[in-house]
Each structure stands twice: as C-alpha cells, then as structure tokens.
Amino acid sequence: MTTTPSSPKSNPVESSRSLNQLPLSDTQELSEISYSNSQWQPLRWPQRLGVRAKATALAVILSVVPVVIIGGAATYFANRIITERTLEEKEKVANAVGLRLNEFVRARLADSEKIAKAPFMTNADVLEETPPESIVEYFDNFIEQDPTYDQIAVIQPDGGYAFLKNGAGLRSSKGTWPAEDDKIKLFVERNVPYFLEARDTLRPAVSPLRMSNTTKKSAFFIALPVLNPETNRLNSVIYSRTSADNISALINQYVGLLVGGDDLENDQLRFHVIDHDTAYFERTEDGQEMEVSSSRIERNGDSVLIDGQPFQPGGAIYTKTNRIFVSEDNEGINSEMQAVFPKYVELQQANTPTTVTDISQQDGQEYLLTYVPIPTVENLSFDWGVLVAQPTAVAFGPQRALTLSLLLGTGIAAITVGAIAAILANRAARPIVTATDAVEKIGRGDLSTRLEFQGNDEIAKLGENIDNMAAQLQEFLEAKALEADQERLLIAARGTGAIRTADLQGIFDQTVAGVRQVLKLDRVVVYRLNEQEPQGVVSESVGPDLPSALQEAIVDDCIPSELYEAYRNGRIVVANDVAQAELNRKHLDLLRRLDVRSLLIVPIVGADRLFGLLIAHSCFAPRQWREAEINFLQRLGNELGLSTFWATLLEDTEQLAEEQRRLKDNLQISALRLLQEVDPISRGNLTVRAKVTEDEIGTIADSYNATVESLCKIVRQVQEAAAQVVSTTGSSESSVKLLSTEAARQAGEIFAALEQIQQMANAAQAVAANAAQAEIAVQEAAQTVEEGDAAMNRTVDGMQSIRATVAETAKKVKHLGESSQKISTVIDLINAFAAQTNMLALNASIEASRAGEYGKGFAVVAEEVRTLARQSAEATEEIRKLVVSIQAETNEVVRAMEVGTEQVVMGTKLVDETRQSLNRITRTSTQIGQLVEAIAQATITQSETSETVTRSMEDIAAIATKTSTEVQSVSESFTELRQVAQTLQEEVSRFKV
Incomplete structure (x- = not known):
C-alpha cells in the first residue's frame, strides 16, 4: 500500500496510546477477545493439564484434522468424479x-x-x-x-x-x-x-x-x-x-x-x-409359444380384434x-x-x-x-x-478401490503427522513460558511488545506469529477506531432532531473535515447541485499549502449536463490517477489548478433527488482507492442526501402548513361573512345578496344569489297570481250572486207562468161551456205570455252574462294553476340548490375533519351552512305542499266551472225553446181571438196543446231549479277560492322582494 505525506505510518507507541484512549465499549470488546478462554470454563479438567500436554494435544489436533478433512474431501470429490464419469461412460x-x-x-x-x-x-x-x-x-x-x-x-x-x-x-x-x-x-x-x-x-x-x-x-x-x-x-x-x-x-x-x-x-x-x-402370442398344442399372425389382428380405435373377437387379457392369447x-x-x-x-x-x-x-x-x-x-x-x-x-x-x-486407498492413506498420514506434531510440540513447549510474559503484556494492551526468537523452529515461528498477532491486533484496533470515526461521521451527516436548511452548512463543514481527517485526504469538498440555490462548492476541508476549491469560480460546465442523470442514478467516479483518467477537459484543467492527483466523486442523493456531489482529492501522489473507502463515502453521500432531503422537506412542509392555515383562516372568514350576509334570507328578506369572491365560498355565494334571484321571481309571480285571483274572485262574486238571484227569480216566474198555463188549460177545457169568457181568458193568456217572454229574455241575458263570467273566471283559475306549476318547478330547483349546498357543506366538513385541529373552525362553518340549507329545504317543502293544495283546489274549481258552464248553456237552450213555445202560444191566442166563434170546434186541439205546454213548462221549471242550485254552488266555490288566494297572499307577503 502506498502512503502519502498526509497519512504517515503509525508506530507501536502511538498504537498503545490509542488503545488506552479507546472508549469503554472498545476496551471491553478487547478484553472479551483476549480473555475469552479464561472466562469460558465449561470443562475444568483441561486446566489441570500442563502446557506441554496442551501443546501436544493442540498440535496433534491441528495437524491431524486438516489431513483428515483434506483426505475426506479428496475421497468425496474423487468418488463424485468417478461416479459422473462412470455414468457418462x-x-x-x-x-x-x-x-x-x-x-x-x-x-x-x-x-x-x-x-x-x-x-x-x-x-x-x-x-x-x-x-x-x-x-x-x-x-x-x-x-x-x-x-x-x-x-x-x-x-x-x-x-x-x-x-x-x-x-x-x-x-x-x-x-x-x-x-x-x-x-x-x-x-x-x-x-x-x-x-x-x-x-x-x-x-x-x-x-x-x-x-x-x-x-x-x-x-x-x-x-x-x-x-x-x-x-x-x-x-x-x-x-x-x-x-x-x-x-x-x-x-x-x-x-x-x-x-x-x-x-x-x-x-x-x-x-x-x-x-x-405390443405383440400377441398363443400356445400351440405342443406347448410352444407362437406369435399371432398380423393378418388375424384387426384394430378398431382403442379396441383390438383377434380372429374377429375382442381381445380379452387373461385368455388363451396374451401380450408381450x-x-x-x-x-x-x-x-x-x-x-x-x-x-x-x-x-x-x-x-x-x-x-x-x-x-x-x-x-x-x-x-x-x-x-x-x-x-x-x-x-x-x-x-x-x-x-x-x-x-x-x-x-x-x-x-x-x-471407485471403491480408490476410496479405500484414500482412506488408508489419509489414516496413515494422520497418524504420522500426529506423531510428528506431538514430538515437535514437546520440544517446543519449553520456551513457551518465555513467550507467556510477552503475551500477557500484549493482553494488558502493550502492543509494542515483540519476541526476539532466533532460528526457524516452531518457537521462532510462534514468536513470529505472536508478533504478527500483535501487529494484526494493532491493525484491528486501528480499523475499529476508523470504523468508529466513520460511524460518528455518518451520525453527524445524518443529523439529530429536525434538520433545517440553515443546519446543512454546519453538517457539510463537519463532514468534510471529518472525512479528510479519517481517510487522511488532502481535500474534501461538497459541490451543491440544486435548482433553488446557486450551484458550486459550499463546503471544503483542505490541507495547508494547497489551493482552495471554495475560492475557485467553478461553473456548471465543470460537470457535463449528460452526467446529471447518471449521478442521480448513483454514478461514482473513481480516478486513481487523474492524468490517465478520461475526464472532461474543463474538469481536468480545474483539477490541475487544484493540484489533484487522485479523485473520488460520489453523489449526494436523497429520495431519488440529486442534491450535490461529495468529492475527495489526493494531491501529493496518486492514490489507489479501496473498496471500503468508496463504500464509506457512498454511505456518507446517501446520509448527506437524506439530511438535505429531510431539511428541504421540513421547510416545504412548514410552508405548506402555513399556506393551508392561511387558506383555512380565509375560508373561515369568508364562510362567516357569507352566513352573516345570507342570514336575513331565513327571515324572508329576499333582497339580500351575498358578496361573490374568487374562492370556494364565492362559488357558494354565487349559487345562493342565483337561488335567491330565482326565488324572488317565483315569489313575485305568486304574489301577482294571488292578487289576480283575489281581484277576479272579488269582481266575480257580485256577478255570481246576481246570477243566483236572477236564477231564483227566473224559477219563480217560470212557476208563475206554469200556473197561468195551467189556468189556461183549465180555461181551454171550459171553453166549450163558456165561449164568452174564453176571449177574456185568451187576452189574459196573451198578456201573461208577453210577460213570460220578457222574463225569458232577461233570463237568457242573465245566463249569457253568467256564462261569460264563468269562462273568464275559468281562464284566470287556469292561469293560477299554471303559475302554481311554475312555482313547483322553481321549488324543485331550490331543493336541488339546497341539496347541492348541503353536499358542498358536507364535503367541506369532511375536508375540515381531515385537516385535524386546523379544520375545527371550518367544520363549524360547514355545519352552519348545512343547517341553513336544511332550513331552506324545509321552507321550500312547505311552499311546495301549499302550491300542491292550491293546484288541487284550482283544478276542482275549474271542473265545477266547466260543469256550470255546460248547465248554463243547456238552460239557455231550454229557455230559448220555452220562448219559442210562448211565441207559438201568442200566435195561437191571436188566432183564438180572431176565431173565437170557432173555439168550440178547436177546444179539443187547444186542450192538447195546453197539456204539451204544461209539460214543457214543468221541464223548464226543473231546469231553472237545477240552474239555481248550480249557480249557488259556483258562488260557494268562488268564496273558497277567494279564501285560498288570500291565504296564499298572506304566506307570500312574508317574503321581501
């Protein structure tokens, strides 16, 4: 391993000091390693054995066991190879x-x-x-x-x-x-x-x-x-x-x-x-086996026929x-x-x-x-x-011969090696006491202790092994210390508690300083890659007499854009010798200015986002980067990426929470303002309008305004219709009463005419007895007929007036029914608006419950909106029931008026027929006056005519009586209609439009 000026080789004295400076946990671990044999004593009899016996036993075991293992393995693999070759052959x-x-x-x-x-x-x-x-x-x-x-x-x-x-x-x-x-x-x-x-x-x-x-x-x-x-x-x-x-x-x-x-x-x-x-066979008479000729065999699908008979196993013919x-x-x-x-x-x-x-x-x-x-x-x-x-x-x-040979050879070799090991162990046991003191010193932590054995015998090798053990233990302690330092750096890079963006600089500085010290590097930098912040070196730890990368004006061109995605996917750049590495020209020029000889770049990635690069430099000599160093820096980059991600996520979360709180407050204020604005509507004041804003409450307010506007139109139409009904029923009431009076008077006159006609009939019957009195009776009859004709003319005029009045009233009542139907349509629309408002309030309440504590106020507002929507729905339901009642009564009035109109038409026809009959009576009376001398001859004819007139008058009297009754019913219906219209006016007058 090549060392650099920044990582001098440690000596045994420094290792001893580092051992004494180890944390308590590391010292305990060392104690467990050094004295585990003395603490574990499941069997006490080996302690009573001497060093020579133990050494001999150990030597025999260490020498025989490998021979046995190797011999067994050789036997196993030889058997396996021979078996495979045998099978292949x-x-x-x-x-x-x-x-x-x-x-x-x-x-x-x-x-x-x-x-x-x-x-x-x-x-x-x-x-x-x-x-x-x-x-x-x-x-x-x-x-x-x-x-x-x-x-x-x-x-x-x-x-x-x-x-x-x-x-x-x-x-x-x-x-x-x-x-x-x-x-x-x-x-x-x-x-x-x-x-x-x-x-x-x-x-x-x-x-x-x-x-x-x-x-x-x-x-x-x-x-x-x-x-x-x-x-x-x-x-x-x-x-x-x-x-x-x-x-x-x-x-x-x-x-x-x-x-x-x-x-x-x-x-x-x-x-x-x-x-x-499959072949078919049978036995011959002499007991010989003979194959059945194929000409005797016939195959039909899955069945086989032999000599035309289905083959049955177990018979004389069998198969092979x-x-x-x-x-x-x-x-x-x-x-x-x-x-x-x-x-x-x-x-x-x-x-x-x-x-x-x-x-x-x-x-x-x-x-x-x-x-x-x-x-x-x-x-x-x-x-x-x-x-x-x-x-x-x-x-x-x-294979078996080879196995036997291998096992025999292994046994002989094991016995021979065991004997030799026992002899050598006995000879080597004498100087072991000398090495005991050195081992005890090493056990106490003095790793600088060395044995000075001469020669190449086992004791010398043992001393050499002890020296190697001490050196390895020293390296182990250094590795443990390095591992502890790395873990502390990882913990520092991970951060404690809630990390904010302001804390990242301290984490970066602590990390680069720790990495340079632990890995004995010349320069460690953190290069930030972030959309919201300037890119470049944000933290650096550099050795003395070396240029600073933090002061270099490093631009984005230093890292090609095509490598960004590769870095985000975990790309690692390892350059043991920068001079031989294939790097970007600008990047290579920058490394030359910074005196970089070896380079290691790992990405700082968190949650699949690239936040930067962790870069390590060796400046005095090329460095062979070890796998452990690369893995450590990669873990460190991941921890820094997670810390950066959590800091960014925390700030984004706080900003989002603040934005949601502000939106919730604004929504609560808007909702309360909307409730205050629309509160008069619940008391019937439909002139109130909610202020329309650009938020969600503005949408609700706009819907309320549209609903109230439609309701105002409906109320106005209802008021106008009710006023028209009241006015119509008021003006028609006098006509109906007059019609009733005239109908009653008509009936009386008709009854009077009937009596006169009856008298005329009686007189006609007495014509034969008293012709002189007939002329007087005829004159009286003519006068009575004229009066009856005048009364009938008045009756016809009254009926025509009643017919026109009833027709006009029917039109107005129908118009009232159509207005009531419009009211029902608008009421359905109001119900739909109320249901939509209730649904919006319910959704708002659900969203408020999801928001937790922040949404309690909005939940109250949403509940108030739901209450208002429910009250609106109840009010519209009452109006709908009232309108339905009005429609039903209006339909009854229309039907009654239609019946009355038909009866008036029928009465008019009957009166006209009666008037024609009276005209005929008048002409007949004139003829009677002119032909008084022929009264006697026409008495019978006149008597029959009088009887016919009497029957007609009786019919007219019955019709007049029925007409009077129907007119009285129409008068009562008009009174009820007027009361309903007045009630509707009172209900509608509660609304202020």
Missing part, C-alpha cells in the same frame, strides 16, 4: 449401441432402395433379357460386401416367392430354398407382418424380432415395396433377413472398440435392444411388451425387459436418457442401468430403446 455406450443399430437399419434400407432401383426390378422386359445368373450374382454382391446378411429376396404382391425364367428364385443364393412348383403356389411370406405392412402402406416396414421359417432362429427383417413406375402400383416387395446373432456380434465388436477391448465378460457389461411395441430382440450374448431373446429389471417400465415411459440402479430378477445382483431411446429412421415406424446394464460392484469397483 454407460450413457455413451448406450448411445453408441443405439446409433450403431440406427446406422445398421439405414444401411439395410439403403441396400433395399438400391436394389429397388435396379432396371430388372421395375422393367419386366429387362428382367426377361437379363441372365438369371447375373441377377443372382447381383444379390450375392450385397451379401459379399456385408456378410451379416442371411438372405435378400423378392416377394410377389400376392405373397409368394418370385422366380426367374430358369426356375431359380429371385434372391441371393445363400440359404436353402424350395423349387418352383407350377401346381402349388408357394405363399410362404403372405402372413408375415413386415410384408403386410409394406403391401398395405406402400412404405418400408421393419420386423425386429421374428423367428425365421428357414433357420428357426430370431432374425431381423426389413421390407421395401417396389412400385411400377407406369401404374404406380405394387410390383413386388424386397426383403432382407439378418439373424440376431450377427447383429449382436456386430454391436459387440463396436462396443468392444469403444470401451477399449473386445472381451466384455470381465466388465460384465451387458446391453439389450428392446422393442416397445418391451421385448428383447438383440443382446450381447443373445440370451433372453423375446423376453420382456421388465421381467428382468422392473424399473425398465419407468425408464421407457420417461423416454429420455436416464441412469438408475435396480435389482436383477435373474441373479439378485444390483445393476447400474442406463437407458437411451433409439432415434427413428425416416420412412420407418418403430419404437426401440437400448438398456446397458452392469453390476454396481463392477461399475463402481475402481
């Missing part, structure tokens, strides 16, 4: 077997395709022209190139063998074949599954496990359909047969090369190739899955793999390369099993897998 073998079999199938398929493309296979003319020996030789060439072939042959589409023109079979010459029989067609291959699949699907087919009809051994078959190029129909089927022995030998040779030898018996490594398809068709020794062919290793079913279902251990059901040994699925070949459909098995005793034999 087995998986490699399994993959190799699978790939080799895959290549074998591809090669067989390629040979069949090559044969299928031969001209004599697709062209019958070429087949006829080609010598049979050449064709057989062509097939034999494939077998010569690959001796593992048992046979290559061609089958006809009907399943029989194909023969050449000389009677030889269209096949290779290897093997024994029956001769062509013209009488009996040889269909020896017609029911085999690979032929049927190739014939039906016109695609290659494979049969990995089938007993050959000729060799009676398990063989591997591949069939390839050959199509006629012209008709694209099946021409023939090429099939090849390879015995399982040949495949096993081929794979054994390949695996032997892979594992490094041809003999696999020593390793007991076994491999099995398994077919996962996971059958072995190739193995290293051809043992177990056609056996189920799960019968040997039960876990194979799980491996096959997983369908991924997997290694497990399982117990063999044949020999009871534990085997290491590795399963790998075989990839399919294009145009072929099969599901095969490879299982490599090896006894775990053989597979992990090298």
Whole structure:
C-alpha cells in the first residue's frame, strides 16, 4: 500500500496510546477477545493439564484434522468424479449401441432402395433379357460386401416367392430354398407382418424380432415395396433377413472398440435392444409359444380384434411388451425387459436418457442401468430403446478401490503427522513460558511488545506469529477506531432532531473535515447541485499549502449536463490517477489548478433527488482507492442526501402548513361573512345578496344569489297570481250572486207562468161551456205570455252574462294553476340548490375533519351552512305542499266551472225553446181571438196543446231549479277560492322582494 505525506505510518507507541484512549465499549470488546478462554470454563479438567500436554494435544489436533478433512474431501470429490464419469461412460455406450443399430437399419434400407432401383426390378422386359445368373450374382454382391446378411429376396404382391425364367428364385443364393412348383403356389411370406405392412402402406416396414421359417432362429427383417413406375402400383416387395446373432456380434465388436477391448465378460457389461411395441402370442398344442399372425389382428380405435373377437387379457392369447430382440450374448431373446429389471417400465415411459440402479430378477445382483431411446429412421415406424446394464460392484469397483486407498492413506498420514506434531510440540513447549510474559503484556494492551526468537523452529515461528498477532491486533484496533470515526461521521451527516436548511452548512463543514481527517485526504469538498440555490462548492476541508476549491469560480460546465442523470442514478467516479483518467477537459484543467492527483466523486442523493456531489482529492501522489473507502463515502453521500432531503422537506412542509392555515383562516372568514350576509334570507328578506369572491365560498355565494334571484321571481309571480285571483274572485262574486238571484227569480216566474198555463188549460177545457169568457181568458193568456217572454229574455241575458263570467273566471283559475306549476318547478330547483349546498357543506366538513385541529373552525362553518340549507329545504317543502293544495283546489274549481258552464248553456237552450213555445202560444191566442166563434170546434186541439205546454213548462221549471242550485254552488266555490288566494297572499307577503 502506498502512503502519502498526509497519512504517515503509525508506530507501536502511538498504537498503545490509542488503545488506552479507546472508549469503554472498545476496551471491553478487547478484553472479551483476549480473555475469552479464561472466562469460558465449561470443562475444568483441561486446566489441570500442563502446557506441554496442551501443546501436544493442540498440535496433534491441528495437524491431524486438516489431513483428515483434506483426505475426506479428496475421497468425496474423487468418488463424485468417478461416479459422473462412470455414468457418462454407460450413457455413451448406450448411445453408441443405439446409433450403431440406427446406422445398421439405414444401411439395410439403403441396400433395399438400391436394389429397388435396379432396371430388372421395375422393367419386366429387362428382367426377361437379363441372365438369371447375373441377377443372382447381383444379390450375392450385397451379401459379399456385408456378410451379416442371411438372405435378400423378392416377394410377389400376392405373397409368394418370385422366380426367374430358369426356375431359380429371385434372391441371393445363400440359404436353402424350395423349387418352383407350377401346381402349388408357394405363399410362404403372405402372413408375415413386415410384408403386410409394406403391401398395405406402400412404405418400408421393419420386423425386429421374428423367428425365421428357414433357420428357426430370431432374425431381423426389413421390407421395401417396389412400385411400377407406369401404374404406380405394387410390383413386388424386397426383403432382407439378418439373424440376431450377427447383429449382436456386430454391436459387440463396436462396443468392444469403444470401451477399449473386445472381451466384455470381465466388465460384465451387458446391453439389450428392446422393442416397445405390443405383440400377441398363443400356445400351440405342443406347448410352444407362437406369435399371432398380423393378418388375424384387426384394430378398431382403442379396441383390438383377434380372429374377429375382442381381445380379452387373461385368455388363451396374451401380450408381450418391451421385448428383447438383440443382446450381447443373445440370451433372453423375446423376453420382456421388465421381467428382468422392473424399473425398465419407468425408464421407457420417461423416454429420455436416464441412469438408475435396480435389482436383477435373474441373479439378485444390483445393476447400474442406463437407458437411451433409439432415434427413428425416416420412412420407418418403430419404437426401440437400448438398456446397458452392469453390476454396481463392477461399475463402481475402481471407485471403491480408490476410496479405500484414500482412506488408508489419509489414516496413515494422520497418524504420522500426529506423531510428528506431538514430538515437535514437546520440544517446543519449553520456551513457551518465555513467550507467556510477552503475551500477557500484549493482553494488558502493550502492543509494542515483540519476541526476539532466533532460528526457524516452531518457537521462532510462534514468536513470529505472536508478533504478527500483535501487529494484526494493532491493525484491528486501528480499523475499529476508523470504523468508529466513520460511524460518528455518518451520525453527524445524518443529523439529530429536525434538520433545517440553515443546519446543512454546519453538517457539510463537519463532514468534510471529518472525512479528510479519517481517510487522511488532502481535500474534501461538497459541490451543491440544486435548482433553488446557486450551484458550486459550499463546503471544503483542505490541507495547508494547497489551493482552495471554495475560492475557485467553478461553473456548471465543470460537470457535463449528460452526467446529471447518471449521478442521480448513483454514478461514482473513481480516478486513481487523474492524468490517465478520461475526464472532461474543463474538469481536468480545474483539477490541475487544484493540484489533484487522485479523485473520488460520489453523489449526494436523497429520495431519488440529486442534491450535490461529495468529492475527495489526493494531491501529493496518486492514490489507489479501496473498496471500503468508496463504500464509506457512498454511505456518507446517501446520509448527506437524506439530511438535505429531510431539511428541504421540513421547510416545504412548514410552508405548506402555513399556506393551508392561511387558506383555512380565509375560508373561515369568508364562510362567516357569507352566513352573516345570507342570514336575513331565513327571515324572508329576499333582497339580500351575498358578496361573490374568487374562492370556494364565492362559488357558494354565487349559487345562493342565483337561488335567491330565482326565488324572488317565483315569489313575485305568486304574489301577482294571488292578487289576480283575489281581484277576479272579488269582481266575480257580485256577478255570481246576481246570477243566483236572477236564477231564483227566473224559477219563480217560470212557476208563475206554469200556473197561468195551467189556468189556461183549465180555461181551454171550459171553453166549450163558456165561449164568452174564453176571449177574456185568451187576452189574459196573451198578456201573461208577453210577460213570460220578457222574463225569458232577461233570463237568457242573465245566463249569457253568467256564462261569460264563468269562462273568464275559468281562464284566470287556469292561469293560477299554471303559475302554481311554475312555482313547483322553481321549488324543485331550490331543493336541488339546497341539496347541492348541503353536499358542498358536507364535503367541506369532511375536508375540515381531515385537516385535524386546523379544520375545527371550518367544520363549524360547514355545519352552519348545512343547517341553513336544511332550513331552506324545509321552507321550500312547505311552499311546495301549499302550491300542491292550491293546484288541487284550482283544478276542482275549474271542473265545477266547466260543469256550470255546460248547465248554463243547456238552460239557455231550454229557455230559448220555452220562448219559442210562448211565441207559438201568442200566435195561437191571436188566432183564438180572431176565431173565437170557432173555439168550440178547436177546444179539443187547444186542450192538447195546453197539456204539451204544461209539460214543457214543468221541464223548464226543473231546469231553472237545477240552474239555481248550480249557480249557488259556483258562488260557494268562488268564496273558497277567494279564501285560498288570500291565504296564499298572506304566506307570500312574508317574503321581501
């Protein structure tokens, strides 16, 4: 570590002094470290042992335990590595077997395709022209190139063998074949599954496990359909047969090369190739197992039919899955793999390369099993897998031998090292007493104590270790002191209590001075970055004879604007050598003026806001900044950022609180003023208007003014309507009374006329007796008729006047109803305003409750506003009920007037008819006067006419009586209407408009 002039190396004397000057907590911690062994005494018997015994025991433990640990670790990791390699090797073998079999199938398929493309296979003319020996030789060439072939042959589409023109079979010459029989067609291959699949699907087919009809051994078959190029129909089927022995030998040779030898018996490594398809079997009469021909099997969805009957497990026909068709020794062919290793079913279902251990059901040994699925070949459909098995005793034999060797070596090494350690400890125990005094001095705090042992023996090393311990303890104390100083600086930067902006300068000054002293720096500055305050260096602690950054005119260009966001996100600039750092040119010029050699910049960030930069300088020599120093300055920058943030937040909060208090006071004053201004409204004075201001109360006042203005209009309309109703009812009352009087007088006159007409009828009946008196009676009747006509004319005029008066009254009453309806509309509007005012007051009360103590006054005002709104709503509700009552009574009056008008019209018609009757009586009386001498002859006719007139007069009298009654009812209704109008006037007169 390179030191600078500002950080000289401390000596042991200063360390001793610093130890004595440590706080009580640090001294206690040191005491706990130095004397923890003497204070912890769960077992007292070791204290009775001597130093030599303790040293010997400790030496043995310290020497043996590492050897044991290292030996155990070596054993563990060696076992692990060997196990992984063993598993990888087995998986490699399994993959190799699978790939080799895959290549074998591809090669067989390629040979069949090559044969299928031969001209004599697709062209019958070429087949006829080609010598049979050449064709057989062509097939034999494939077998010569690959001796593992048992046979290559061609089958006809009907399943029989194909023969050449000389009677030889269209096949290779290897093997024994029956001769062509013209009488009996040889269909020896017609029911085999690979032929049927190739014939039906016109695609290659494979049969990995089938007993050959000729060799009676398990063989591997591949069939390839050959199509006629012209008709694209099946021409023939090429099939090849390879015995399982040949495949096993081929794979054994390949695996032997892979594992490094041809003999696999020593390793007991076994491999099995398994077919996962399901096959159906039955027992023959002699007890032999025979596979059910595929021609007998029919699949219908998920169900299987054999010989047309649904297959039932447990019957004469049974199934086999996971059958072995190739193995290293051809043992177990056609056996189920799960019968040997039960876990194979799980491996096959997983369908991924997997290694497990399982117990063999044949020999009871534990085997290491590795399963790998075989990839399919294009145009072929099969599901095969490879299982490599090896006894775990053989597979992990090298591992166990190595483990035994390592454990034995570790034990021997531990015993040897322990013995040597005991001998050396006994020899080294003698001078330990000499070192005890030095250790006690160090324990008492004298860290300058050193041992002067000579040589390179254990005691010398012990002395050296004690010296190193003292030095390390001294460094530890210095580190603790440095840590304590750093914590004090962090606490100082954090501040105590409520920090204000004015306190930040003191915190900055204390921080930069403390950082420069603790980290032994040449200069520490705080560079402020704030929108509300000037930017630049606000605090500095600098060593003597160095230029001051506080006095430098540092502008914003010193820090590029693109770095502001990076600093806010926590960017730290570390420059161990400014001359080699990539810095801004202006920044570099400033650093040269300030004699800066090394630079460390950390942001002062609080609550995701950048308040400034904390910058540390080393001016006399480049400095290698340590991670601890960078972390400390970063923590310090965060604490300063939080202090600045809390100070700013406190002032902003106080300003906001003051602003809210001022707004609350203004709102309370405005609300009280509004209540005082609108208070006369509750007493009916609607001329009062609230003063509209620009705040929220002004909005309420404006709404109140609009409401009061509407209410004034309504009250004026109601007053006018009530006055009109009172005036109309007052003026109409006399007419109605006059109408009633005239109607009564009319009824009396009509009754009088009726009596006169009755007398006339009586006189007419007596005409025959006294003709002389008839003329006098006729004259009296004529005079009476004239009077009746005059009375009827007056009655008609009175009824017309009543009709006009009633019509005018009905119009005014209807106008009153319409005015009442307008009053209802305005009352609904007032209710809406009152509800809105109540809601505004409720919201204001809620906001006041949120404001706490500051909102209590406003809550009272809001409650008063709600009370006023509720009173307004109650008053409007009373007015609404009154208006509804007026509307109901007005509607009744209108209906009564309409009925009276109709009756007056009817009475007028009847009176007119009566007057016409009287006119006819007058004419009749004149004729009677002129024809008095013919009275006797017309007595009967006159008597009938008198009776008719009498009935008409009786009807007129009844109508007149009813008219008089209705007019009296109209008069009473007008009286009630006038009373209602007067009541409405009294209610409305309470409002001052």
